[in-house]
Amino acid sequence: MKVGDLVKRKPVWDKWVEHNPWMYTAKDLEIGIVVFAGEGSTHQVLWPDGVTWNLKEDLLKANEKLKEREG
Numbered sequence: 001m002k003v004g005d006l007v008k009r010k011p012v013w014d015k016w017v018e019h020n021p022w023m024y025t026a027k028d029l030e031i032g033i034v035v036f037a038g039e040g041s042t043h044q045v046l047w048p049d050g051v052t053w054n055l056k057e058d059l060l061k062a063n064e065k066l067k068e069r070e071g
Helices: 064-070
Strands: 006-009 032-037 042-047 050-055 059-061
Antiparallel strands (some): 006 032
């Protein structure tokens, strides 16, 4: 991921939400934008409620799910 990418958080309940969409939390559905890509495993993301540091492995590109289905 790089600065400017739209991202969302991986769902808290991970694989469970595939068959139980009611398990999504409000934060799982938010879209943010990467404002700083750290050299390590963290990125700074602007979410609707402010800026936070997030681990790279906890983020997905906003359109990643769509790409998986197309390919």
